[in-house]
Amino acid sequence: MEEKKRTKAEYRSSLRSKRLIREALITMMREKPFDKITITDIVKTADINRGTFYAHFRDTDEVLESIKGMAIDELKAVFDGMSPDMILANPRPLFEALTALVVKDKEYYRLIFDVEVFKKAVMDTRFQMIDYMMKATAVQHLAVNQQNRIRISGIFDFLITGVIGTFSDVLRDDILLSYDYLPDLLTAMTGGAIRQVTELIK
16 A cells, blocks of 8 residues: 555656656747757756656657647547537537636646747647548538538638637737637637538538
């Protein structure tokens, strides 16, 4: 029993240390270019020793990749259990899940969107999201030729880019929308846009 408690405590400590290191790098990247940041900078900002850093990461590049990977994995996890057909029929659960994700740790996601390299990594996932949404049954029925497929992918690119941009703006307080209102707003905008454009494609 004592061993189990110790293992859990060590696990929590490890998670905390990794988080401190990631947040320290993000903080430093708001102040100077990535290639100018040293491990000394990170451990000083995170208030940890070098041994703790090397217990989790080899170098600053590995920390950077870890942050980008985590942000993308968390974003993709929101889609688990949601098929393209479900999202197209009712996007509200998706927007509720995305809102819950960022509200759970607003400061972390605010930092993510404050640093261009991380924001770009999140934005780049839109191509995977477009491919995912193109698999919806309704889309397959409409995408009967190359021209329609291009038009539909353009619609999804516009909508997905807009959704990511809205979350970024709200997190950074560039627009003063409440998090409670976000799912309603995004559902109305997305649903309306999809209905109008699919009519044009038909």
